[in-house]
Amino acid sequence: MSITHQTNSLLNALQSKQMPSYPIFLFDFLQKIDFDFSQKSINHLNRFLQQLHKKSLTTEKILSQQGGDSLLLAMAVYLGECLAKRTGEQIIWYDYAQATAEIDKQNQLHSTHFELPKQFENSLLAKIGEVYCQPLMIIHQSLLGNNVLLPFLAEMQYTIFNKAQVNINDEPNQVAQAYLHKVKTGKLLDSTIGFFAELQTVDFDFSQNSLEQIDTVLQNIKQKYQFSSNMYADFIQNPAYQHFCYLLGFYIGMTASRLSNIAVKWTDFKAMYDMLDGEFDNCLEHRFILLMENHYRTPMLVITNHLFDIAPNFIRSAVVFANILHEQNASDLTIFAEPFEPNHVEHLPKTWQQSIAPLTKMLHDKLEQIVHKDLWLPTVFYLNKDAQTGKFQPIFQAINNMNIDQAIDNLYEDMDFYQKSSPIVLGCYPMFANLPTGRQPAITIEVRLSDLALQLIWAYRMPDFAVLPMVSNQANLTDDVKNWVNALCQNLAKQKIGEEHLSDFWLNKFDNHASTPHNDKKKRQNIDDIALNVLPMGDDIVKIDEHIGIGVNVVTPSFDYAKLNWQGFDLPKYVLDMSEQQRSYLQALAPNRLLNDELFSQAHAMMHLYRFGKVVWGAVVSADEKLYQPTTEVIDFDNFFIAEIVYDPTGQTDVKTLHHLANNLQKLQNLDTSQLPADQAFVALHLQDGRSRLFAHPYPPSLATTPCVISSTWVWRRHLPNAMLSDSLVPIVIDAKTDSPHTGRVMVLPSRFWQLKQTDNQSFYQHWLAKSLKAFGENYDLMPNILAQEQQGDFFAQAQFAKVQAQIYPKFKISAKTTHIATQNPQSIKTTAQPTAQNIDNVNKNVLKNEANFVKNSVQNQVVTPPSQNPPTEKPTALIADLQQQLLAEQARLQSELSTTDHDKERKLYIIAGVVLVVVILAIILAKVMGQ
Structure with missing residues (x-):
């Protein structure tokens, strides 16, 4: 039990x-x-x-x-x-x-x-x-x-x-839902909101009466605190008062839209500024805007105007605001709200009656997938007539296309085709719908019967799942159509999805907690068993103190990205320190399809990135859908997975800004490019075309003035902690040199290195796994298997990779026979009689360009004696080789340090360079002395 x-x-x-x-x-x-x-x-x-x-x-x-x-x-x-x-x-x-x-x-x-x-x-x-x-x-x-x-x-x-504080940098409709969630019980209980005591008198039930109460509260606040226009500037700087304005603004806007059945959504200042070509003031009241067809409204201005009279010609009453919306924008949206009375459908056409059962099954299955947070596909139902028997067979057909727009087009094409032969054709697909409750995820339902063509929208709420009433914006629906929809809703209510998930009219009632099964009285009638056991009394009972509310502190800690700074991360050093078996983890297999793609240049750049790369934060703008799902096939010989990344090559842009910049680009994917500025249209077309690639393309100036750029990248799943994208922020390796042929080629920093960087005991690697654990119930950590594979030798030495060795990058894997390069092939290596500092630097560059000699063991014999001179004894040769090895490692480390814009590190570099020069001179003198 x-x-x-x-x-x-x-x-x-x-x-x-x-x-x-x-x-x-x-x-x-x-x-x-x-x-x-x-x-x-x-x-x-x-x-x-x-x-x-x-x-x-x-x-x-x-x-x-x-x-x-x-x-x-x-x-x-x-x-x-x-x-x-x-x-x-x-x-x-x-x-x-x-x-x-x-x-x-x-x-x-x-x-x-x-x-x-x-x-x-x-x-x-x-x-x-x-x-x-x-x-x-x-x-x-x-x-x-x-x-x-x-x-x-x-x-x-x-x-x-x-x-549960609200992040106002989230998508505007999510922000609105988060604030409205604070009054989900019908009362405001969050005391962090300004004027909390005064708001206790308001019944937040989305009624006309609640708007009247808000007007009264605003008037009382103004009189109590003697607000005047000269106090406005200080008022809007107070975070608690900002929350107050946001909460009431969202509530007034949504209540007005619900009362008038107006389809609305929220947008932010930046979007409005762009739509109005810059003719839009940046202020608190314009932080979030209510959009509807051919109109926009600023309900937050109602609040500050009531308190401070800052806009004499604008509305200062919530009731008046709602009345104007009703007069100017009220719609005839048909809402099929529960409870439903039993309807007699026997008089309806036979196909109408027969369509209810398959549509109920289709919608029930989709809701089950939504509840369990599974991805679901657009689906078509039709009756297929058997050529031999003449009988109809019911067919449910899912449309599997990763491009949702194309999938929806395919759905309508299929429906038109099947309608020619099937008396019943039904379809559904996922979408976001603008409703009187704002922008909501929804199921679009298409019905094609012999004499009925109907579109219904069935929205739902997440994450505390509840379904809203079905709606239709088709005019003049007959009583027969309404009876048919009512019968469909009744059938759905009887399914195991459960009445606890069915909402009231617009989720206005607060006497039921939808997500708690015990509220279903019918289900409680037969509950008569108990098996809980209490544990023995302990000697040390937890004492009550001022932190009484915290209880057992096992909450997943939030990750502070800002504290994790990748500046100066010594990637070349860490690569040099790895053994040959460990280094095989850094390699990646270029799948067959990648060979003919522009992103193949990333594979060639990998060696360069490991040697000279700089690590910075990157924000994922978009990625292949499969990258967001668990997989058992970590290595794919045929397919490759792409992500679009926005990042700052200097590494100076904070993660909060990066996240915001990525969100702005995400919005471009669904916009009409003909209505966008040229720079935005170019990026929008790129994001909408799965074949397009960009490398270090400047961020659209009309969206933001920033040093950030956009690059396409091929994601090698084995380099992620769990083989999938669990977060929108990820450390990436970029080429710090602006004039390099590899500029714009970026790759995800292999997650093995993530664990080397943590702040205040917070590990980004563990945070990444925690997010997949929360989403899928398992963390899918790859590292235990990777470590076990390393014990068995080179991972890519397995038989399954025998035919694709040429497609494995980077190519720093060497064999044991290449350790005595000087004796085997002396003509292939440049030699110098006097290893000055400049000559040693040239040797470093040549070694770093030679893919076969990247491992430290192969560096020891790089300085060889020219044939024209007497070879020194074995001892000084070994001494000089050891010094050379240290210099090479120091050179790689210094180049990594220089990849940042840290002036302190530059000063340190000069000191280290001087020390290195002294060591080189001493080595030369010692070699000469011992050579004599």
């Missing part, structure tokens, strides 16, 4: 006030409390715990009674579920074994050593949003007489909301 089933059983017993099949100590007293998640119920529970304390009923004594463990667990479950209810976050319960396994997983990912004590308060843990808590600890402390229950709930609420 699952932990969810068991916690639901306890909660059901409290809410139904019916004794389950197992005993619960003092259940008669619990029946006097209405466990309805209200503050009143919390106060009653707190008094109940105080009374138990007065009667000296400690945790130990209760556990000794029959059903005592069930009493303590039930109260703990209620506290956790109440927190989930109040914050609108999903709750996951863990028993001790499950929590220990979760902590072990986190310890492995983050190189920590946290241990969960085996004691009572850890018998049942709750993860709410991104925060872990121990409600059993609060029960135990309350029974000891400590007044901690109410502070615990308050502190936990603050902690949960604090962990």
Whole structure:
């Protein structure tokens, strides 16, 4: 029996006030409390715990009674579920074994050593949003007489909301959803929002009345704080007040659009600035703009204008704003909202009735894939008539095309073709839809029956999955069509996707927590079993302190990219220090298809990049879809995978800016190039064409003034920690020289080197694996297998690579026979009688250009005596060779250091160069002396 089933059983017993099949100590007293998640119920529970304390009923004594463990667990479950209810976050319960396994997983990912004590308060843990808590600890402390229950709930609420702060640099529609998520319960609970106390009077239920309440709150705030126009500048600099403006602006805009059924989406200042050719002011009110057909609105200006009268001719009332939107933009969007009354469809055409079942199956399957975060394909259903029997066979046909636009075109072509012979043709494909709820992911449904052509949009919400009502923008839908859609919705509601995922009209109701299965009363009726066991009491009960809300700290730590600076990363040195077997990991196999591609030049550049390359952050603009999915085929002999990277060759641009620049480029992929400036259109055409390649192409100046450039790159999956792209930011190796033939050729820094660079105990390698663990339930770490393969010798010496040796790059693999180059082929190496500093530098360059002699072992015999001179004794030759080897390693390291723009390193270089020169002169003098 699952932990969810068991916690639901306890909660059901409290809410139904019916004794389950197992005993619960003092259940008669619990029946006097209405466990309805209200503050009143919390106060009653707190008094109940105080009374138990007065009667000296400690945790130990209760556990000794029959059903005592069930009493303590039930109260703990209620506290956790109440927190989930109040914050609108999903709750996951863990028993001790499950929590220990979760902590072990986190310890492995983050190189920590946290241990969960085996004691009572850890018998049942709750993860709410991104925060872990121990409600059993609060029960135990309350029974000891400590007044901690109410502070615990308050502190936990603050902690949960604090962990869910909004990143305003995200895509605008995501930002809007994140802010609206803060009022998902119908009340604002996030106290980090400015004027939190005043906003407590607002019922955020997306109604006209809520807009009236907001107008009242704004007026009260203005009077209370005596706001005037000269206070505006200071106001907008306060982060809490900025959150206040964003929250109310998004809420006013979305409420107005819902009330008028207007299809809208949000955009940001940069996009509006570009659309209006620069005639758009940069201010707080223009940070996020509400777009609709032929109009744009600035609802955030309603707030600041009400408080400071900064725009006398603009609206200063949320109600007036909504009324104007209704008058000017209200649409006739048909919304098929639940609940649905039973409809009689017997009078509808036979094909209409027959189409409901296959369409229900199709949509149900797609929703199941969406819930499990699986990629799903556009699908067509039709009836295929057998030529011999004359019977129709139902056919579901998925359209497998990585280019979604082409897949959708193929879907409509197939539907037109099958419509000629099939009485029923159905189709669906993924899309983003602009709805009164804003931009939402959705399923587009196409219906082609004998006398019906209908398009429906079925949107859903992520990540706390819930489906919205179906809508259609087709005019004058008949009652028969509406009855048919209602019947379809009823069928879907009966499927195992579950009513807990079906939303109300526009997710306006807050009395149900959609993602919590226990809210389905029908499912709770038969829950009457419990098997949770509490652990023995520990000697060291966790003490309550000012950090009461943090609980068990096993949350995946956020990665601070800004602290990880790749400047000066000594890549050539690390490559030189690797053994021959380890160095085989750095090599890559050029697949067959790459040989005829411009990106093949990247394979030729790999040796150069390992020797002279500089490591910088790169932001992924786009990549092949397969790179985002796990794979067991890490090496592909035929296919190669491409990514478009934006990066700063100087390495000076911060990662936050890089991420923003990449997001701007991503938007170009779906835009009409004829409407774009020439520089943006060029990049847009490149991103839209899978065959196009760019190398160090300047970032479009009309988008941003930046030193960043764009390059296409071939990604060798074995160089990623888990063979896939788990993050949009990745360290890359670039050519630091601007005049090099390899300029613009970049490659992902092999992940083996990632582990050499970490800051404040945070490892980017482990962070990368943690993201795949969260997405797919497994980290897919390749390194253990790679290390095991190295024990067996050269990886590419395997038989499967025998026929493709010429396609393996870079070519620094050498055999043992080449270690005595001077004696085997003295004519092939330049020699010099007097190894001056300049001559040694020339030797360095020649060695670095010779692919067969990159390994340190092969460098030892590079300085040889010309035939015209008497050869020195063996001892000085070895001494000079050792010095030469050190000089070569130092040369490679210094070239890496110079690849950055660090003036301190340049000064160090002069000092080191002087020391090297002195060592060379001493070596020459010593050689002459010993030669005599």
